[in-house]
Amino acid sequence: MAGTSHRAAPEHTHPDEVPVLTALAALADPVRLTLVRELAADAEWSRSCGSFDVPVGKAALSHHFSVLRAAGLVEQRDExxxxxxxxxxAEFEARFPGLLDLVLRPEPHL
Amino acid sequence: MAGTSHRAAPEHTHPDEVPVLTALAALADPVRLTLVRELAADAEWSRSCGSFDVPVGKAALSHHFSVLRAAGLVEQRDExxxxxxxxxxAEFEARFPGLLDLVLRPEPHL
DNA sequence: GGGAGTGTATGGTTTTCATCGAACACTCGG
DNA sequence: CCGAGTGTTCGATGAAAACCATACACTCCC
Structure with missing residues (x-):
């Protein structure tokens, strides 16, 4: 049958239930920042967890995604x-207007 | 004479020279968040370092202000x-539009 | 059903960061 | 010149977080 996954669905947190501090902490990490940026650059649902170019192992990567979910930044689906x-x-922008734009904007020269 | 201080002036960093990651990291701490919020609630130059209601000693407090200076969030003057x-x-808003508003805005109920 | 591919969970190591206590520097008022 | 008030610096401590290697779970394809 369709839609049947015998795998535990990932726990998601809606941005509306996320404290500012959690959102900031989630984005204040170079690896997660990269994930968010690469994610923003491609179509939705087009990137699997392993397809990101970050210098960490699978275990750490999995943890980072868990943090991003908890911060309401990322939604995951098993495929x-x-x-x-x-x-x-949209949801994150509604909860924290401008924050995503800020982090996605190309870094002005320092 | 006036304006003569025999004390080392604090090192400041202009927001324009601050990476996003540094700004986010600076704000992603409960104590510093409180400092910024209380600071925003009062007139400029009206609050000395020791006048903030945070549950840490002077040493830690001094360190937090150092982080805030390095993030371009706070300017200090000896008086x-x-x-x-x-x-x-203004300067921080110009560099990171909306970020301060975001953190100063009262936290919506969770 | 076996094996490759993908992601999670666990346990332990390392690094980072917030914190404190104590010592030091500076300013001001007696 | 001394003492109180204020803030920084230093060294050490403890907690949090990132990380890895391994082992495990699930899905798909042959």
Whole structure:
């Protein structure tokens, strides 16, 4: 049958239930910042967890995604053997207006 | 004569030279968040470092202000024996539009 | 059903960061 | 010149967080 996954669905937190401090802490990490940026640059649900170019092992990567979910930044869905991601642009923007733009904006020269 | 201080002037960093990651990290701490908020609630140069209601000793407090200066969030000036503070609203807003508003805005109920 | 691919969970190590206590520097008022 | 008030610096401590290697769970395809 369709839609049947015998795998535990990932726990999500809606941005509305996220404290500012949690959101800031989630974004204040170079690896997660990269994840969010790469995620924003591609189509929704197009990137699996392993498809990101970050210098950490799978275990750490999995943890980072867990943090991003808890901060309401990322939504995940199981698609066959892989877990694909989506940046929760609209919802997160509604909760923290401008924050995402800020972090996605190309860094002005220092 | 006036304006003569035999004390080392605090090192400041202009918001324009601050990476996003540094700004986020500076705000992603409960004590510093309180400092910024209290600072925003009062007139510029009206608050000395010791006048904030945070549950840490002077040493830690001094360190937090150092982080806030490095993030371009706070400017300090020596005024007699005390060091008074100013939130760099305009400059920081120009560099990171909306970020201060976000953190100063009262937290919606969770 | 076996094996490859993908992601999570666990346990332990390392690093980072917030914190404190104590010592020091500076300013001001007696 | 001394003492109180204020803030920084230093060294050490403890907690939090990032990380890795391994082992495990699930899905798909042959």
């Amino acid at each position: 066959g053997p892989r877990r694909v991601n989506r940046l929760r642009r | 007699g024996p005390r060091r008074v503070n100013r939130l760099r609203r």
